Amino acid sequence: MSREEILEKVNEIFWDVFDDDTLEITEETTAADIEDWDSLTHITLISEVENAFDFTFAMKDVLGMKNVGEMLDIIEKEVQ
Amino acid sequence: MTELTFTKLKKNCRLDPADGRECRLAILGDCATQHLATAIRGYGVEEHIRFTVFDADYNQIDAQLMDEQSEFYASKSQFAVIFMCVEKLYHAFCETQDRAAFADTVYQKIRGYWELINAHTQTTVIQFTFAENDDRVFGNYACKTNISFLYQVRRLNLLLMEGAQEVKNVFLMDLNRIQSCFGRDTVHDEKLYYIAKMPLSTQILPEVAKQVVDIVKAVSGSIKKCVITDLDNTLWGGVIGDDGLEGIQIGELGLGHAFEEFQMWLKELQNRGIILAVCSKNNEETAKEPFLKHPEMILQLDDFSMFVANWEDKASNIRRIQETINIGMDSIVFLDDNPFEREQVRSTLPGITVPELPEDPARYVSYLKGLNLFETASWSQADRDRTKQYQAEANRTASLAQYQSYDEYLQSLGMVAEARPFDSFQFPRIAQLTQRSNQFNLRTVRCTEAEVGQMAADDRFITLYFTLRDKFGDHGLISVVILEKTDGDTLFMYNWLMSCRVLKRGMEEFIINTVIGTAKQAGYRKVVGEYLRTPKNAMVKDIYERLGFRRLGDNTFEADVDTFVQNKTYIQIRKDDAQ
Numbered sequence: 001m002s003r004e005e006i007l008e009k010v011n012e013i014f015w016d017v018f019d020d021d022t023l024e025i026t027e028e029t030t031a032a033d034i035e036d037w038d039s040l041t042h043i044t045l046i047s048e049v050e051n052a053f054d055f056t057f058a059m060k061d062v063l064g065m066k067n068v069g070e071m072l073d074i075i076e077k078e079v080q
Numbered sequence: 081m082t083e084l085t086f087t088k089l090k091k092n093c094r095l096d097p098a099d100g101r102e103c104r105l106a107i108l109g110d111c112a113t114q115h116l117a118t119a120i121r122g123y124g125v126e127e128h129i130r131f132t133v134f135d136a137d138y139n140q141i142d143a144q145l146m147d148e149q150s151e152f153y154a155s156k157s158q159f160a161v162i163f164m165c166v167e168k169l170y171h172a173f174c175e176t177q178d179r180a181a182f183a184d185t186v187y188q189k190i191r192g193y194w195e196l197i198n199a200h201t202q203t204t205v206i207q208f209t210f211a212e213n214d215d216r217v218f219g220n221y222a223c224k225t226n227i228s229f230l231y232q233v234r235r236l237n238l239l240l241m242e243g244a245q246e247v248k249n250v251f252l253m254d255l256n257r258i259q260s261c262f263g264r265d266t267v268h269d270e271k272l273y274y275i276a277k278m279p280l281s282t283q284i285l286p287e288v289a290k291q292v293v294d295i296v297k298a299v300s301g302s303i304k305k306c307v308i309t310d311l312d313n314t315l316w317g318g319v320i321g322d323d324g325l326e327g328i329q330i331g332e333l334g335l336g337h338a339f340e341e342f343q344m345w346l347k348e349l350q351n352r353g354i355i356l357a358v359c360s361k362n363n364e365e366t367a368k369e370p371f372l373k374h375p376e377m378i379l380q381l382d383d384f385s386m387f388v389a390n391w392e393d394k395a396s397n398i399r400r401i402q403e404t405i406n407i408g409m410d411s412i413v414f415l416d417d418n419p420f421e422r423e424q425v426r427s428t429l430p431g432i433t434v435p436e437l438p439e440d441p442a443r444y445v446s447y448l449k450g451l452n453l454f455e456t457a458s459w460s461q462a463d464r465d466r467t468k469q470y471q472a473e474a475n476r477t478a479s480l481a482q483y484q485s486y487d488e489y490l491q492s493l494g495m496v497a498e499a500r501p502f503d504s505f506q507f508p509r510i511a512q513l514t515q516r517s518n519q520f521n522l523r524t525v526r527c528t529e530a531e532v533g534q535m536a537a538d539d540r541f542i543t544l545y546f547t548l549r550d551k552f553g554d555h556g557l558i559s560v561v562i563l564e565k566t567d568g569d570t571l572f573m574y575n576w577l578m579s580c581r582v583l584k585r586g587m588e589e590f591i592i593n594t595v596i597g598t599a600k601q602a603g604y605r606k607v608v609g610e611y612l613r614t615p616k617n618a619m620v621k622d623i624y625e626r627l628g629f630r631r632l633g634d635n636t637f638e639a640d641v642d643t644f645v646q647n648k649t650y651i652q653i654r655k656d657d658a659q
Contacts, residue, residue: 048087
């Protein structure tokens, strides 16, 4: 799976979790860019990404990722 | 597991089920419960319930319950979910010296919560059991010593089950059962617990929410009362008309084993008080043959309250069964292996539940168990006799033909009734009747056993229950009246409901005569009745007028005790009660 494909799939998860299919995320998107992206929604997001890509994030990654790009780095490593 | 995802439930929360009924629910947890609250609200939307959730702050159970001014008490919630997680429990265990007494100590604390809630509110408690978990400090030896965590958490769950039998308005949501079905790794997410203090995984939340909502529905009176089942390829393998008695599959060997288990499960439901009926496209004689002749059939003809086998369409036959048994379509479950029949029934009869039985009969029972269709909020010995009662009813209907007039028929029944104030033996049945009756129910006041007991002991109320029997059998306790003393002159019919099984027997006449007599004896001059409309109780909208009350307003009625003319009835009062 290419990085673009991963981003596309993650974007669809964002549409679902934030119930907004106009969201266009990029590698640089952070929690500050999306109004509803609070700590509770972050947990939902993490769970949905784990389900979709069939792996589990490490605890430090959940707390540590700074933007969508860093999330993609972890997913990319896991799906290879 | 329910197919609904947490994300779907979360989206549901933005919808507003227009036809939904309101329900106020509080959540008290020693862990973070925000997502649980979202899941319950979202699942409510699926079931047409509009939840207003008061989600107490993290780990505030003590503070909320001890302080009479707390937000919890102010929320006036109908239900209080108490969720204490096993992670916290383990922490407390590690800090305890007297390990052998740990479960009993924790149980006393939880029991104290229940009693605080009972003392201050009418709230029904939904207590989660603990997801049993072992720390493996003893290995398997944990089962052999009472100081292991495993032993203590198991004991605690059992203490909760025993306590819930004593404290009537406590119901348990068995989280441990969910864990044993789906596994610890599915139920728990350690990472979520460490980061956010959320012990339940996002994946399991919809299932937990379903169980909570199932309890809420049952306590609110929405329950299944009857299973109507097909025969060929549903109760046995094969087609009796084509394959013959020797050709069908039922019994311990081969494919028959799955059907045997399925019949055994239906028999257990029947023992619990679920009415069974057959609806099959067959000749009646052919359809009955396996029940009469096959040695390995578990279900017998007398397990069914009705047996309908003909070539008419199933929806019409089901409607006939429903009208005869006289229960709501929404309390019926129809089981059939044929997707075409299921669809015809589902689309013709709104309200009926028609599970999508899996193709493989081996999965029938596990699939149906997963749906949890038969949640109940009460159980009494009388439930066991229900099948007999409906069969007696069929005999009565058959005997009706012998008589010239309906009056003559009623006289021939030799009906004897009793009227008594509530006593504790009858609390379970009384509570159940208030929860089950929808049609003959004037104000639809649902009561838990605890509330029934409170009213029985309260001087402001006069309580009456009624039983009826005749030469065909005993109907048992079939009606409940609660009279509220509004002033020195007036009794208000706070609650009146009756089982539809005894309609058109003169029972309602007998009850009102008794109510007026009771009022007279106690020195009251007026009895006031009220009709509160629901989608299901139109049959009693004019009943007070029919029984001699005067209409006061749209829905209120009044009778003068002194000038009241007794209604005609053929029912005798039981001799040993005659004053």
